[in-house]
Amino acid sequence: MSSVPNVAPLLQQANTSLQSGALRSAEETCREVLALDPLNSQAQLMLAGIVGQRDQHRLACDHALRAAQKMGPQTPQHIAAVTLRLIAVGEYERAVQVIRKIDPQRVRIPSVLVEFSQQLSLMEEHAEALRYLDAAMSMGISAESLGYLRGNLLKFLGRMDEAAQEYERSLAVNPDYAFAHWALAYLGVPGDSRARAMRVRKSLDASAASNPDLPYLQYALFKELDACGDTDAAWKALEAGAIARRAQISYHGGEEAALFERLAQATGPGFLATASPADSAKVPIFVLGLPRTGTTLLERILGGHPEVTLCGELNDFRMQLKWSTDHHSLGFLDNVCVDRINDIDYAELGSRYLGHVAWRAPATNHFSDKNPGNFMLAGLILKALPQARIVHLRRNPMDSCFSNMKELFAANSHPYSYSFEDLASHYRNYSRLMSHWHDIAPGRILDVSYEDLVSDPDAQARRVMDYCGLSYDAAQIRVESNATPVSTASSAQVRQPIHTRNIGGWKRYESQLAPLKTLLGDAAD
Known part of the structure; x- marks a missing residue:
């Protein structure tokens, strides 16, 4: 708690206003607190939430960081609330730093330790997450x-x-x-x-x-x-x-098509003519495409190289895009984000992205970013990070759609996956957008066929490494030997040697999937 004598009643007043929905009153009271105690963590945390609701995203980031700057003696519950807010605004490194200061053996509240564990796992810190969860379970809770x-x-x-x-x-x-x-x-x-x-x-x-x-x-x-x-x-x-x-869940294929079309119009043929100066010191390798198309497998192959750090499915580029547009879009982008695309300082966006991921790959110049949804942002990535490599995995359309349908994704991720109409609509939208990125950036994006990758991994891995400007070692395709943690839907499969068993897997359900094939039309071939 704050050492300033008259702050506690003000904090209680602000919290009461906040709980009742009186945001303006809560904000004014929080600012009274900060006039007396500028780095008061509780007031800063409340303000981060308030301005976030008004879609003042940069200000929300600032308040979240300030909430973590000088916490003093706080309850574990408050610390967990601060780290959760840091995660919500994309300040993952700071959140991890704050959590690591907490000795799990000294926290006697199991629910808070479980919360810390889940937060760490969200940030791909699974070994640390296990340590906090084990501390919670050691208290005998069931x-x-x-x-x-x-x-x-x-x-x-x-x-x-x-x-x-x-x-x-x-x-x-x-x-x-x-x-x-x-x-x-x-x-x-x-x-x-x-x-x-x-x-x-x-x-x-x-x-x-x-x-x-x-x-x-x-x-x-x-x-x-x-x-x-x-x-x-x-x-x-x-x-x-x-x-x-x-x-x-909610998904509207027509709305997605309209959004992607607006995105294509905003990023026309001259979009990359004024790309940011390349920073060759760090080279991100973006692996993208639809889920369940071999993106995790390809990342594991990359990870067999000593000069590549595997970072998994990062959210940092889209989070820094939100900061750059000062708008917290749900998902990767929305109409407001597209409207602001040409107002973005792309050099700053690229610099912020590299700054926010540096802690994950301190020892190598190359690192992977394997978020499949980055296909929506490929042109923006190339403008902000001209040195980046983008590897796009493509798989047979029917196998792609069926592999998505038979996967129950978390929360609202990939909401198109649960009906034939939605799958066909999304596949067409995705294909058109990727064609657009190829049109405005010829030769900048490497397409890799899943079928070719698993049928001749040596040849395809050589091709990918050559594109990335790196040497190739035949040991890279022995992905079953790679012990790097994997938190994607493919976490079990990539522990096995590369195989071709999943090619044409949809045909086991060919009669049931016939309506999907009809909806895909020419795209199904």
Whole structure:
């Protein structure tokens, strides 16, 4: 708490106003506090939220950083709230620094340790996240979510058998815990899929139709039945899960098409003529495309080179784009962001991006940024970071769409994945936008076919490394030897040697997917 005597009543007054929705009154009171105590962490945190609601994104970033600047003795709950706000505005390094100052053995509030663990995992700090979660669990608390969370961290770290044990521990606490059933089904470890399918069916029978977690059970059932070869029953489960999930999220293919068209118009043929000066000291390698098209596999191949640091799915470019436009768009971009594209200082955007990721790759000049959604920002990346390399993974359209459909993505990620119409619409939108980036930046983006990559990994890896200006070592394609953590949907698959088994995988459900093929039209070929 602040040492200024008359600040505590003002903070209470500000918090009361904030809770009642009186934002202007809360803001005025917070500024009274700051007049007396300029770095008061609680006031700065409240202001970060208030100005963020007004879409003053840069100011929200500033207040969040100030909230972490001089906290003094604070409750663990307040510290967790500060780090969560730092994450929300893209200040990941500062959030990690603050959390690391907290000794998990000295915090006696399990829920706060679990919160710190989840925040660290969001920032790809999975080993640290496991340490905080283990400290929470050492206090003897028991909840079905803890085994699930611990299993996820172990999976990201490549400890698959231990992850399976944790998911089973979660189900021992609550046999109907949907997330654990789903995670275990998608983990890919050996086991009796038929017995697990019966277990999932039992949980489905016990679940109310209104249960928001129902899609997780239905997708788990699909995965287990698919492993058993019972494709008819598996499809029924997948279809039910996709319908249930689609009802929970929002996606409008026409609105996305209009947004991408506006983006293309704002980034016409002369857009890259005034690109920022290249900073050759650091060379980011962006790996992008649709999810489940080999992006994680390619990143693992890159990571076999000693001069490349793997950084995973970073959000830093889109977060610094929000700062540059002073607008917190939901997702990667929106109409307001597109309207401000030509007002951006691209040299500053590139510099801020490199500054915000430097802590992740201190020892190498090359590093990966494998966020598939960066396909929406490829032209902006090239303008802000002319030295960047962009590797675009392409996969057979039907395999691409089906691989997305059979993956239950987190929260609102990839909301187009749950109906044939949405999948076809998004695939066309994505393809048109990538064609546009190729048109305005000929030769700047390297397309890599997933089918070619898994069929002849040596040749394709050489091609990629040559494009990146790096040497090639045949050991790079032995991705199963790479122990770097992976937190994507492919975290289990990339622990295996490269194989071609997934080429044409959609054909196992060819009759059920016929309407999708019709909707894709020429794009399906």
